[in-house]
Structure formats: C-alpha cells, structure tokens
Amino acid sequence: MKAVVLAGGRSLERGVSLRSGARVEDALRALGHDVVHIDPGAELVKQLKEAKPDVAFLALHGPGGEDGTVQELLAILGIPFTGPGVAACVRCMDKVVAKHELRAAGLPTPDWIAFNSTAFRELGAADALEEIEARLGFPLVVKPARGGSSLGVEFAADRDAVPEALVAAFSYDDRVLLERYVRGRELAVGILDAEPLPLVEAIPKQEDFFNFEARYEIGRTEYACPAELDEAETRAVQEVAARTYEVLGCAGFARVDLILGDDGPQVLEVNAIPGLTDTSLLPQAAEAAGMSFEELCGRIVELALERPREPAAAG
Amino acid sequence: MRDLMAITARPEVISLAGGLPDTSTFPPSSFAAHMTRIAQESSAQALQYGPTEGFDRTKECIRALMAAEGMDPDPDDIIVTTGGQQAIDLVCKTLIDPGDVVVCEGPTYPGAVPVFCSYEADTRHVEMDDDGMRIDLLESLLDDLATEGRRPKFIYTVPSFHNPAGVTLSAERRRRLVEIARERELLVVEDNPYGLLRFEGETLPPLYQLDGGDYVIYLGTFSKVLSPGIRLGWCVAPPPVMDKIVLGKQAADLCTSTLTQYFVAEHFAEGRWREYIDSLCGIYRSRRDAMLAALERHFPPQAEWTEPAGGLFVWATLPDYIDTSDLLAKALRENVAFVPGAAAHVDGSGSSSMRLNFSGSDEDEIREGIRRIGDVISEQVELYEALTMPAASSASRPGAAGSGAGRAPDRPGDVVPMPRRDQR
Numbered sequence: 092m093k094a095v096v097l098a099g100g101r102s103l104e105r106g107v108s109l110r111s112g113a114r115v116e117d118a119l120r121a122l123g124h125d126v127v128h129i130d131p132g133a134e135l136v137k138q139l140k141e142a143k144p145d146v147a148f149l150a151l152h153g154p155g156g157e158d159g160t161v162q163e164l165l166a167i168l169g170i171p172f173t174g175p176g177v178a179a180c181v182r183c184m185d186k187v188v189a190k191h192e193l194r195a196a197g198l199p200t201p202d203w204i205a206f207n208s209t210a211f212r213e214l215g216a217a218d219a220l221e222e223i224e225a226r227l228g229f230p231l232v233v234k235p236a237r238g239g240s241s242l243g244v245e246f247a248a249d250r251d252a253v254p255e256a257l258v259a260a261f262s263y264d265d266r267v268l269l270e271r272y273v274r275g276r277e278l279a280v281g282i283l284d285a286e287p288l289p290l291v292e293a294i295p296k297q298e299d300f301f302n303f304e305a306r307y308e309i310g311r312t313e314y315a316c317p318a319e320l321d322e323a324e325t326r327a328v329q330e331v332a333a334r335t336y337e338v339l340g341c342a343g344f345a346r347v348d349l350i351l352g353d354d355g356p357q358v359l360e361v362n363a364i365p366g367l368t369d370t371s372l373l374p375q376a377a378e379a380a381g382m383s384f385e386e387l388c389g390r391i392v393e394l395a396l397e398r399p400r401e402p403a404a405a406g
Numbered sequence: 407m408r409d410l411m412a413i414t415a416r417p418e419v420i421s422l423a424g425g426l427p428d429t430s431t432f433p434p435s436s437f438a439a440h441m442t443r444i445a446q447e448s449s450a451q452a453l454q455y456g457p458t459e460g461f462d463r464t465k466e467c468i469r470a471l472m473a474a475e476g477m478d479p480d481p482d483d484i485i486v487t488t489g490g491q492q493a494i495d496l497v498c499k500t501l502i503d504p505g506d507v508v509v510c511e512g513p514t515y516p517g518a519v520p521v522f523c524s525y526e527a528d529t530r531h532v533e534m535d536d537d538g539m540r541i542d543l544l545e546s547l548l549d550d551l552a553t554e555g556r557r558p559k560f561i562y563t564v565p566s567f568h569n570p571a572g573v574t575l576s577a578e579r580r581r582r583l584v585e586i587a588r589e590r591e592l593l594v595v596e597d598n599p600y601g602l603l604r605f606e607g608e609t610l611p612p613l614y615q616l617d618g619g620d621y622v623i624y625l626g627t628f629s630k631v632l633s634p635g636i637r638l639g640w641c642v643a644p645p646p647v648m649d650k651i652v653l654g655k656q657a658a659d660l661c662t663s664t665l666t667q668y669f670v671a672e673h674f675a676e677g678r679w680r681e682y683i684d685s686l687c688g689i690y691r692s693r694r695d696a697m698l699a700a701l702e703r704h705f706p707p708q709a710e711w712t713e714p715a716g717g718l719f720v721w722a723t724l725p726d727y728i729d730t731s732d733l734l735a736k737a738l739r740e741n742v743a744f745v746p747g748a749a750a751h752v753d754g755s756g757s758s759s760m761r762l763n764f765s766g767s768d769e770d771e772i773r774e775g776i777r778r779i780g781d782v783i784s785e786q787v788e789l790y791e792a793l794t795m796p797a798a799s800s801a802s803r804p805g806a807a808g809s810g811a812g813r814a815p816d817r818p819g820d821v822v823p824m825p826r827r828d829q830r
Contacts, residue, residue, distance in 0.1 A: 103735055105413050208789060217793045243732060254793035255727045258786050262732035 092124050094392065095144040097161060099130030102153030103263070104239050111367035112150040118388040119148065131161060139168055146395050147172040148388070149364055153239045157364045158184035173395040174364050179340035183363035187236045187268055189339060193358055196338040198331060200358045201350075202227060205236060205268040208261050224250060227271045233257055235264035239362065246272070275352030278318060280332035281365065281376035283344045283387070284394055287329035288376035292318035316375045324351065331356045343394040346373050414743035420775035423743040425569065425718055426766035427630050428689055432682070440672035448668055456664040458656050460486025460640070464667045467674040468626065468640050474680070475601050477615045479624070479642045485651055486662045490599055490627030490639035494518055494562075496658070497595055497623060497641065498525045500650040501559045507551060510562040511539050513721070513750030513759065515569050515597065518562060522752060529752040530558070536712070538575030539563060541582045548590060560593040560623070565613060567600040567717025570750050570761035574715060577610050584613055587621040593647075597625045602683050604716040605691040619644060628670060630718070631683050636666035689765075690718065696769040697762065697776060704780030706787050711762075718765040723747075723758060724783060727790050730760045733782060742778040 096119065098112020099105055112128060119126045129138050131151065139147070147170050151157055159180035165172045175183070182188050187205040194200060204223050210216035224231070233256040235243040243263035245256035253269075260267040277295075281288040294313045320328070332347040335358050339345075346365035349356045365373045367388075377387040414423045444452050465481045472479055487493040494517070502508065504526035510518065512531025522529045530551075532544045544561070551557060563583070565575035575583070587594045596613040614624040619642065627639035643651060655661075673679055697720055701711055711722035724730065730746040737743060747759030762779075764772055 101413065101416065103413065103738070208785075211789055211792045215792075220793070242735065254790055255729075257793060258727055258790050259729055259732040261789060262729075262736040262786070 092145045092392075093127070093142070094119050094124045094146050094148055095127045095129050095139065095142050096148045096150055097129050097131055097156065098150040100151045100153070100156045100161075101132075102151070102155050102157075102239075103242055104152035107239075107366055107368060108150055108152045108156065110369075111152070111371070114369060114384065115148055115150050115367055115388055118385045119392070121385050122389050124392075131156065135161075136164060136168070139165070139170060144170060146170070146392055148392065148395075149174050150367055152362075152364060152366065154184065154237055157239065157362075158237065171395050171398070173343055173391050175340065175342040175345065179342065180363050182339045183341070183345070183361045185236050185266075186234060186360050187266065189361055190268075192338055193335060196334070198335055198338060198358060199354075199356060201273050202271040203268045205266060207266045209265075211257070220250075220253065223269060224253070227269055230272045232270045232272050233260045234268050234270060235260045235262075236266035236268055238263045243267075273350045273352040273357050275350040275357075276318070276320075278328055278349050278351055278356070279372040279376070280329060280347045280349065281344070281373035282332060282336045282341065282347065283377065283390065285333060285336060287333050288373070289317035289379040290320060290325060290328060291316040291372045291376050292320075314372065314375065316372075316379045320351070328356045331358060335361060342398055343391055344373065413738060416741075419738065419741045419743050420767060420771050420778070421743045422762045422764070422767060422772070422775050422779075423745045424763055424766045426763070427634060427718070428686065428765055429633055429635070431685060431689065432633065436673070436676065436678075440669055440676070443672055444665070444668045452665050452668045454664060456661045456667065458485075458652055458661050460484070460662055461664070461667050461671070463671040464638070467670050467679075470674060470679075471602070471626065471628075471631065472614075472624075472642075475598075475609065475612050475615070477612055477624070479614070479619060483619065483642050483644065483648060485641050485643075485648065485655060486667065487639045487641055487655065488659060488662050489629060489634070489637045490597065490625055491517055491521075492655075492658065493625040493627075493639045493641040494521050494595075494597065496651045496654045497560070497625070497643075498522065498527070499654045500647060501593070502527050507556055507558040508560060508562060509544065509547065509558045511564070511568065511571065513570050513747060513756050513761075514562065514752075515564055516745060516749045516761070518597075519749065519752055522562075527559075531751060531753065531755070534568070534571050534573060536573055537579055538565060538568065538571075538573050539579065539583070541579045541586070544583070545586065548586070548592075557590070558592060560595045561587070562595045562597065563613070564597045564599075566598055566610065567603060567714055567719075569600070569717065570719050570745065570747075571721045572712035572714035572717060572719045573721075574610065580610060580613055580616055584616045584622070587617065592621065594622045595625065596622050599625075599627045599630050600717040602631055603687055603690060603718070605687055605694065607715045614642065623647065631686070632670065632673060632679070636669055637663060638666055638670055687716075690716075693764040693767070693769055693772055694720070696772045697764040700773045700776035701780075704777045706780070706784045708787055709783060718763055720762045720764065721747075722760050722762060724760070725787065725790070726758045728783065728786050729757045731757065733760075733786065736782045736786070737779055740778040740782060742775045744779060 096112050096116045098108045100108055116126050116128055127142050147165050149172055159177040162177045162180055182192055190200045190203055206216055230246050230248045233245045233247055243260045245259050247253045247256040277293040279291045292315045328351060335347050336345055339361055346362040348359045367374060374384050414421050464486050465484045468484055498521050502525040506527055508522055508527040508529050511534050530547060532547060533540050567574055594613055598612055614622045624642040698713060708725045709722055711720050731748055734746055745761040747756030750756055
C-alpha cells in the first residue's frame with residue numbers, strides 16, 4: 092500500500108511533528124508499505140496528486156495541520172486520512188470551543204473565561220479583571236485558545252502576574268482563556284478506536300511544578316505508565332476520557348489530558364493528533380497495553396481506511 | 407524555543423536571527439582561480455591529512471590578520487581549528503572540570519552557552535554597559551568567589567563588537583582587565599571574531615596585545631573576514647595549555663581541513679584580503695545604519711538598543727513584561743525572526759532582550775523586518791497598558807480603537823509624537 096506521511100508544516104510545533112513523522116515513516120516501512128514523506132507547503136496539493144496515495148498519515152501538530160485545514164484538502168481530493176475529520180479537528184484545536192462542547196454534554200472541565208485581544212484593547216475588558224479573578228480564584232492558568240505543547244501557557248499566582256501572563260498567551264493566539272487551576276494528578280489518556288488505553292501520569296519535579304515547558308523537556312518530568320490509581324479511579328478517568336472523545340467527534344485515535352482533583356477528573360484539552368515521538372505519551376500507553384509502535388501505526392491506518400469518507404466542506 | 411528556531415529558516419521569513427556574514431560579494435572568479443591553482447599545483451597534499459597544529463602557511467595568514475590589530479604571536483603558540491567554535495570547545499575541554507567556575511559577560515555569545523553547559527561549568531555572568539563588561543562588577547564577583555575559596559578557570563570575553571550585545575570594551579577597561587588577570591593570576595579567553603569589522607572610530611588594542619600572551623588565550627576565526635563555510639579558526643595559547651589543546655584536537659578530528667587551509671593561503675597570497683574586509687565593512691556599515699534608522703522609526707519608545715561601531719549585531723531591550731521567546735511566536739506569524747535574549751544566558755535572564763543581526767539581510771529586508779518586529783512589540787505594549795491602567799489608557803487614547811493604535815506611523819504625514827528614549 093502507498094502511504095504519504097504528512098509531517099513538518101508551518102506551525103510552531105514543526106520540530107515535534109518532524110520527529111513524530113520520521114518515526115511513523117519507519118514504522119510504516121517496517122510494515123511493508125511504500126512510504127512518501129511530504130512536508131506540507133505551497134506544493135502540497137500538487138504533491139498529493141502526483142503521489143496518489145492509498146492513505147495519508149497525518150503527523151502534523153498545531154494550527155494548519157491539526158485544525159482541519161489539511162483534512163479539508165484531503166477530503167476534497169478523496170484521500171483517506173488518519174485521525175479525525177474536519178469538524179472534530181476544529182473542535183479540539185480551539186480549547187474554548189472544546190470546553191463549551193464538553194460543558195453542554197455535562198462533562199467536567201474547569202471553569203474558564205475567554206477573551207480575544209480586542210476585548211482588552213477596545214472594550215475595556217481589563218475593568219472586569221477583578222470580577223474574573225473573583226470567579227476563578229488564584230492561582231489561575233492563562234492559555235492561548237489554540238496551540239499545542241505548552242506554548243504560551245502560564246500560571247498566574249496572583250493578581251499582579253495576570254497582565255504579563257496575558258501578554259505572553261496573546262503572543263500565540265488572538266484568543267486566550269483564563270482557567271480555574273485544579274490541583275490534582277496530571278493524567279493523559281490515549282484513546283484508540285474509541286477505547287481508552289492505560290493511563291499515563293506526569294509527575295513534575297517540585298521546582299518545575301509551575302513551569303509547563305518542563306513537561307516537554309527530557310528528564311524534567313517523570314512519567315508513570317500505567318499510572319498508579321486504584322481500579323475505580325482508573326475507570327472513572329477512562330470513562331470521562333472516552334466520552335470526551337465521543338462528544339468531540341474524534342476518530343481513529345486521540346489523547347485526552349485531564350486533572351484528577353478532589354472532585355474527580357476534569358478535562359483540560361484533547362489532542363486530535365497527539366505526538367508520536369519516542370517520548371510521546373500515546374505510544375507509551377499503547378506499549379503498556381501490549382501494542383508495539385508498528386502495531387499502533389498499522390491500526391491507525393486500518394481505522395482510516397475503514398472510516399466512511401467525509402463529504403468535503405460538510406461544515 | 408528550539409522548535410521556534412526550527413521555523414525561522416522558512417524562505418518567507420525575514421530572519422534577523424542568524425549571524426551570517428554576507429558571502430555574496432566574494433568574487434566567484436577568485437574562488438575558481440584559487441581552487442584551480444590548488445588542483446594543479448598541490449592536489450595530492452590538499453587531499454591529504456595535515457599536521458594537527460595546522461600548516462605553517464595558514465599560521466602566516468593568521469599572523470597577518472593578528473598583525474593588522476597590533477599582535478605578534480609566536481607561530482608555535484598557534485593551533486588552527488575547525489572554526490572558532492572548535493577553539494572554544496577545545497579550551498573548555500582542556501581547562502574545565504565539572505563544577506568549575508567560568509566567568510563571562512551577560513549576555514554572552516549564544517554559541518558558547520551549550521559548550522559551557524556540556525562541560526558542566528558553573529557559569530557566572532557579569533553585566534555589561536555601553537563600554538562592555540563592568541569591571542567593577544567583575545572584581546566584586548571575583549572577591550565573592552575568593553571568600554568561598556573559589557576562583558574561575560577563566561574569564562571568557564568578546565571585547566570587540568560583542569555578540570550579542572554589540573558593545574565594545576573601552577581601552578581603560580581593557581587595561582584594567584589585563585591588570586586584574588595578572589594580579590590574580592587568572593586566565594582570560596579573548597574571543598575576537600569581529601575586531602577587524604570596525605566601521606568607525608579608533609582601533610582598540612586586543613587584550614592579547616596588552617598582556618603579551620601570558621594570561622590571555624586568544625581565539626580568532628576566518629569566518630567573518632573571509633568565509634564561515636571554510637570552517638577555519640585558531641587559538642593562541644602558552645605552551646603548557648597548548649600541549650593539552652593539541653591532544654584534545656587530535657581526539658576530536660586529527661587536523662583541520664587541509665583543502666580549506668590551502669584556500670586561505672591562496673586568498674592571502676593574492677594580496678587583496680584587506681580590501682575584501684574593507685568592502686565587507688562598507689556593506690555592513692550601511693546595513694547597520696539602515697537598522698538603527700528603522701529601530702528609531704518603528705520600535706516603541708519603551709524599547710532601547712545598542713549602537714555598535716562594528717560587528718554584526720544590535721541588542722535591543724524591551725519592557726520587562728515582554729518575554730521575547732513568546733514574542734518570537736508572534737513575530738513568526740508576521741514572517742520575521744530574531745534571537746530571544748534568554749539564549750545568551752545560562753540562568754534564564756535576558757528574557758526581555760533580543761539579538762538583531764544586520765549582516766545577513768539587505769537594507770530593504772532590514773527595514774521591513776524591523777517594521778514588523780516593531781509592530782508586534784507595539785501591540786504587546788498597548789495590550790499591557792490596557793491591562794494595567796485600564797481607565798487611564800482608554801481616556802488618553804480617544805478614538806484609538808483600531809488596528810493602528812499605538813503603532814509607529816506608516817505614512818509620512820501620520821506623525822505621532824514619541825518621547826525620545828534615553829540613549830544608554
């Protein structure tokens with residue numbers, strides 16, 4: 092079978108994407124497929140038409156690749172692709188949209204307030220900061236609405252830290268959310284074909300607790316897989332993750348990030364195309380479930396081929 | 407940040423992030439003539455291994471370059487290295503044991519940071535001002551270290567047209583630094599890639615010349631005066647240190663490229679090397695002028711920057727609520743890049759500064775690049791002000807709503823009064 096692996100792209104997560112893509116290419120070759128790598132740019136459509144692949148494996152992260160843009164093109168060209176369709180990408184990419192969907196479906200996600208920069212620049216939203224802070228409490232977390240890894244995510248310990256955190260978050264997107272900070276265990280649930288995999292827990296070192304970047308640096312955060320949770324807790328977390336996957340319309344695979352606090356699991360975000368590098372969490376979870384990386388990639392491709400084609404520009 | 411730097415190389419990005427000299431004006435005819443001569447007259451030798459210390463002919467070229475700045479090293483004290491970067495690595499390999507203190511400027515050369523880190527040095531920064539490293543602060547750091555019973559293995563400095571700070575160590579401070587080295591019996595590593603790229607003002611004596619080579623280890627490179635592609639640099643060190651450096655060099659790569667050493671010898675034999683450096687200085691001077699004028703026009707009054715008399719870089723500092731690593735993400739959406747200041751420190755400081763390169767882009771690109779960076783800074787300044795003084799900012803900017811608010815004027819008639827910043 093002929094597969095194109097799409098990796099790279101123009102997003103800030105280009106580096107991670109290239110590492111995911113290289114690993115997927117090796118796996119698909121080991122499975123006996125004919126593999127072509129495409130780094131999406133101005134020639135993408137031309138390259139896809141020339142390659143005439145049976146399937147496109149998307150190892151793109153961040154805006155452009157994970158937000159439905161490339162998926163829309165593949166749908167028009169009639170090329171089956173891995174991961175979710177356009178609508179689910181749109182819902183997962185924007186944390187604010189995802190949180191609204193989750194709330195509407197009765198799934199737990201921390202309280203939040205979202206603004207675009209116009210609200211501060213032109214509508215005097217800063218005058219409402221006091222009310223916002225009263226509602227969310229401190230510390231709070233400031234995040235760009237769209238964006239992956241930890242880019243632009245900041246803790247604000249107190250009031251004085253809020254403006255600087257907002258300036259940082261607005262560097263990555265024109266819309267940001269202020270979110271209630273939930274203290275608890277940081278969990279990632281990989282989902283494959285709607286079924287949750289074993290849980291992964293991120294255990295940051297004490298001094299890096301408020302440093303999100305450390306979550307992505309080798310050696311600065313420890314990961315436990317499967318996470319040491321009792322059976323009931325594990326089931327509760329997996330159930331919320333699986334329902335989240337369903338509500339957002341994910342397909343093939345995804346990773347749901349949650350916090351397990353005193354009031355149970357709270358969903359933080361969903362990665363429609365989670366990282367597939369050798370330090371990424373979903374492959375670790377698959378391995379804990381007894382599935383090699385090759386088997387994981389093979390299964391993701393099968394799921395892409397089984398899925399009914401999405402009508403182009405459905406949304 | 408590593409990932410952010412990965413996308414600065416996109417062709418549509420105006421990158422003021424690099425440190426690239428302009429190699430486009432080197433005459434291809436000279437290049438061809440040199441290589442032809444090498445092929446015809448020295449083919450077998452140029453394709454062979456060479457001595458670990460480098461060829462004598464290369465050392466003569468090095469001596470010519472150093473003489474142009476008033477230095478006269480013994481050829482036996484010179485080793486030819488694979489670029490100036492290897493010279494830094496070899497010095498660290500020779501002198502640093504894990505935990506040893508290294509003193510350097512803050513900011514320091516971003517390429518030295520991973521070297522210091524990989525040899526597990528305890529790196530201490532000394533602040534700079536317009537006259538380079540603050541020698542008073544250096545002395546108090548040395549005193550503090552002495553009370554702990556510690557002394558640095560060496561003081562690493564780029565005294566002329568500092569990368570990234572753009573400033574130059576004054577004559578008086580140079581003399582004082584050399585005195586301190588003598589008094590305290592400390593080694594100074596003088597890294598001088600840019601000394602001959604002076605656009606104006608008087609040449610200052612290198613530390614090596616002032617000291618005579620007793621306490622100063624000197625690092626040089628052909629990268630900025632000829633070509634970085636030939637990967638040729640050098641180190642001048644007293645015999646006991648040199649012996650160890652030679653051992654380190656043997657372990658690393660046996661010898662520096664013989665082919666490019668032949669190329670350098672041909673270039674110097676042609677006799678126009680000085681002319682070529684002068685032509686580079688002319689190009690870079692115009693580009694620096696374009697950058698300084700663009701900064702004046704497009705950066706908001708809250709920003710300040712250095713005004714280099716040579717070299718390749720300007721160092722700009724923004725209000726402390728702007729983190730330039732975050733700002734780079736925003737700048738990249740506008741297809742422009744710079745180096746965030748944190749890359750020039752080992753301790754996470756410098757996060758509100760940025761390094762801007764003027765040698766690797768033409769004047770139009772520089773103007774456009776600075777305009778785009780200025781716009782994203784102005785947007786963040788405006789946002790911060792709206793967040794911190796909501797009532798005041800909306801009152802003082804009637805009708806300011808709109809995309810152009812707070813930005814420098816784009817059209818000549820659209821003048822916004824801007825307070826002059828204090829030039830440091």
